[in-house]
Amino acid sequence: MTTMTTTMMMMMNDALDLKSYLRERAALVDAALDRWLPGSTAMPARLHDAMRYSVFAGGKRLRPVLIIAACEAVGGAPERVLHAACAMEMIHTYSLIHDDLPAMDDDDFRRGRPTNHKVYGEANAILAGDALLTEAFRLLADPGANAGIDPAVTLKVIETVARCAGSQGMVGGQVVDMESEGKPIDFATLQYIHTRKTGALFLASIQSGAWLGGGSAEQVAALTRYGETAGLAFQIADDILDIVGDQQELGKDVGSDQARGKATYPALLGLGEARRRAEELRDLAIAALEPLGGNAEPLRAIARYIVDRTS
Amino acid sequence: MTTMTTTMMMMMNDALDLKSYLRERAALVDAALDRWLPGSTAMPARLHDAMRYSVFAGGKRLRPVLIIAACEAVGGAPERVLHAACAMEMIHTYSLIHDDLPAMDDDDFRRGRPTNHKVYGEANAILAGDALLTEAFRLLADPGANAGIDPAVTLKVIETVARCAGSQGMVGGQVVDMESEGKPIDFATLQYIHTRKTGALFLASIQSGAWLGGGSAEQVAALTRYGETAGLAFQIADDILDIVGDQQELGKDVGSDQARGKATYPALLGLGEARRRAEELRDLAIAALEPLGGNAEPLRAIARYIVDRTS
Numbered sequence: 001m002t003t004m005t006t007t008m009m010m011m012m013n014d015a016l017d018l019k020s021y022l023r024e025r026a027a028l029v030d031a032a033l034d035r036w037l038p039g040s041t042a043m044p045a046r047l048h049d050a051m052r053y054s055v056f057a058g059g060k061r062l063r064p065v066l067i068i069a070a071c072e073a074v075g076g077a078p079e080r081v082l083h084a085a086c087a088m089e090m091i092h093t094y095s096l097i098h099d100d101l102p103a104m105d106d107d108d109f110r111r112g113r114p115t116n117h118k119v120y121g122e123a124n125a126i127l128a129g130d131a132l133l134t135e136a137f138r139l140l141a142d143p144g145a146n147a148g149i150d151p152a153v154t155l156k157v158i159e160t161v162a163r164c165a166g167s168q169g170m171v172g173g174q175v176v177d178m179e180s181e182g183k184p185i186d187f188a189t190l191q192y193i194h195t196r197k198t199g200a201l202f203l204a205s206i207q208s209g210a211w212l213g214g215g216s217a218e219q220v221a222a223l224t225r226y227g228e229t230a231g232l233a234f235q236i237a238d239d240i241l242d243i244v245g246d247q248q249e250l251g252k253d254v255g256s257d258q259a260r261g262k263a264t265y266p267a268l269l270g271l272g273e274a275r276r277r278a279e280e281l282r283d284l285a286i287a288a289l290e291p292l293g294g295n296a297e298p299l300r301a302i303a304r305y306i307v308d309r310t311s
Numbered sequence: 312m313t314t315m316t317t318t319m320m321m322m323m324n325d326a327l328d329l330k331s332y333l334r335e336r337a338a339l340v341d342a343a344l345d346r347w348l349p350g351s352t353a354m355p356a357r358l359h360d361a362m363r364y365s366v367f368a369g370g371k372r373l374r375p376v377l378i379i380a381a382c383e384a385v386g387g388a389p390e391r392v393l394h395a396a397c398a399m400e401m402i403h404t405y406s407l408i409h410d411d412l413p414a415m416d417d418d419d420f421r422r423g424r425p426t427n428h429k430v431y432g433e434a435n436a437i438l439a440g441d442a443l444l445t446e447a448f449r450l451l452a453d454p455g456a457n458a459g460i461d462p463a464v465t466l467k468v469i470e471t472v473a474r475c476a477g478s479q480g481m482v483g484g485q486v487v488d489m490e491s492e493g494k495p496i497d498f499a500t501l502q503y504i505h506t507r508k509t510g511a512l513f514l515a516s517i518q519s520g521a522w523l524g525g526g527s528a529e530q531v532a533a534l535t536r537y538g539e540t541a542g543l544a545f546q547i548a549d550d551i552l553d554i555v556g557d558q559q560e561l562g563k564d565v566g567s568d569q570a571r572g573k574a575t576y577p578a579l580l581g582l583g584e585a586r587r588r589a590e591e592l593r594d595l596a597i598a599a600l601e602p603l604g605g606n607a608e609p610l611r612a613i614a615r616y617i618v619d620r621t622s
Contacts, residue, residue, distance in 0.1 A: 038478055038479060042478075042479065043479075043483065043487070043503070044478075044483050044486040044487050044490070046486065046490070047478055047482070047483060047486045048478060051478065094441075098437055098438075098441060101434075101437065103432075103433035103434045103437060104434050104437065121414075122414035123412075123414045123415050123489060124486065126409055126412065126414060126415065126437065127409075127482050127485060127486055129441075130405075130409060130440075130441075130444065130482050131477050131478035131482040131483075133441065133444055133445065134444065134473050134476050134477035134478070134482065135473070135477050135478060137448040137469060137473045138469075138470055138473030138474050138477055140469075141466045141467075141469040141470040141473065142470060143466070143467075143470065146466070150462075151461075151462035151463045151465070151466050152462045154462070154466060155452045155454070155457070155462050155465060155466065156452075156454075158448060158449075158451075158452040158469060159449055159452040159453060159454065162445050162446070162448045162449030162452065163449050165445050166442050166445035166446050166449055167349060167353075167355075167358055167359060167362065167442035167445070167446060168349060168353065168354075171358070171438050171441050171442040171445065172354065172355050172358060172442075174438060175355040175357065175358045175435065175438055176354070176355050178434060179355065179357070192354070
């Protein structure tokens with residue numbers, strides 16, 4: 001609690017340094033991931049190597065940081081949600097490993113490094129993804145990690161994360177996205193894909209942080225509005241970056257979504273209108289945080305960062 | 312409760328009719344799976360079709376029945392564990408879909424029908440497996456399904472199922488199994504594979520049923536011993552069936568494990584010794600149930616069936 005309070009006070013005194021905040025929280029997540037993921041000494045070594053290869057591939061840890069920031073926004077310490085933060089990153093990583101497979105997007109590179117199946121082979125990549133998804137749920141239910149948390153709250157988190165990651169959440173979004181490749185799609189389908197493929201786990205991260213942090217009903221409602229709007233802003237900004245981003249900064253092929261004829265906001269609305277929507281959603285997200293006061297400053301900065309980032 | 316008591320009384324009066332027991336319990340599971348799995352009207356239809364195709368492909372529902380039988384052995388009603396039974400079948404089904412993929416075992420048929428990826432394509436098969444695994448955990452945490460169950464017990468079930476299905480459980484066993492193909496392996500490695508690939512979820516089923524059914528520490532300990540021994544007997548019997556079974560009854564290629572140079576008990580110990588071990592384990596499993604009395608009669612019959620079955 002001491003660390004948290006000090007950090008919070010620093011935020012009140014100075015303008016929030018988002019880069020430091022993101023770096024510090026990501027470091028907490030990385031250390032926890034290293035602690036919780038079985039090492040290469042645990043059999044089967046190759047599987048655990050494959051899992052760690054993609055988990056430690058230089059991701060920004062956005063979703064874990066969202067969980068921590070939502071927890072802090074309701075006055076909870078980061079340590080209270082580290083297991084959930086790691087679980088969310090494992091789910092995100094599993095989805096990237098499976099999306100990159102030859103049968104799916106068939107990507108050879110991710111964040112500038114060869115994709116999992118290029119290094120470990122397809123079978124191991126499929127199984128590493130399966131194991132990360134499974135380990136995420138084990139960690140969410142881990143008795144040690146949940147010490148001091150009401151088991152009913154933990155169950156609510158597990159049910160929500162699973163719902164948002166499953167056939168009517170992230171996986172469903174991925175299926176409709178694949179089905180829509182190279183076809184003209186309407187705005188409703190685009191929204192369906194974005195809400196589920198990215199938005200669902202974005203929102204689940206925010207809500208999990210709020211619940212595990214002990215947020216009140218009013219606080220959870222405010223954070224839910226934030227999660228819905230900022231999550232969509234994030235996806236629109238991602239679509240825009242795919243068109244205008246710099247290849248080196250993104251570490252993937254720029255324009256790759258376009259090349260595949262994938263449904264994107266800029267493709268459907270035009271670049272200017274897409275940008276305007278992202279900014280509007282960013283402002284709505286920030287406005288939603290009003291009842292939370294200074295503790296929500298990191299989430300406000302994250303909403304700005306999401307829309308204004310260049311990578 | 313009335314249904315359960317009537318069934319139990321029938322068991323006490325007559326010798327247990329295992330076929331009827333298995334059929335009745337499997338019917339409960341099938342009806343619950345149909346209720347809980349999203350239908351083809353739920354978007355994305357093709358994903359839900361793919362999930363249902365493999366879930367309703369004529370499996371024996373052994374793991375779900377184990378959960379129900381363990382629950383009944385400690386005096387609980389089947390209805391109390393139907394969600395866990397369905398979750399376990401979803402996990403089992405996801406593992407079959409992924410195992411059958413071209414990058415893994417590359418099987419075209421399963422239970423006499425084309426495998427999932429042959430019907431729905433590789434990408435959808437991968438995602439249908441992912442969605443089933445995810446939905447299993449959602450169902451395990453489902454608030455409606457867990458009404459009247461201590462949330463701490465539900466969390467213990469989730470943690471155990473995830474541990475037994477993950478990188479040091481079922482997935483780990485599959486990786487070591489793949490790595491061992493066509494290589495001479497020692498007995499310790501064979502045991503590692505069997506304990507994890509099949510044994511882990513077998514045991515998790517028994518323990519989940521015992522916990523959710525409200526079993527005492529003594530009852531859970533007895534059922535744990537049963538789960539360990541009967542689970543291994545099941546895998547040895549499966550290995551034996553692969554050699555001597557009838558192709559039509561099994562619905563898969565007989566001798567396919569042998570053809571791949573897969574590690575099996577008969578290959579390592581000889582057919583006679585493998586059979587002797589399976590029978591010994593069956594007897595140990597039945598002996599472990601002693602403290603449970605008549606309520607455990609279905610589990611005794613299942614242990615006999617596992618070893619004596621021909622398909």
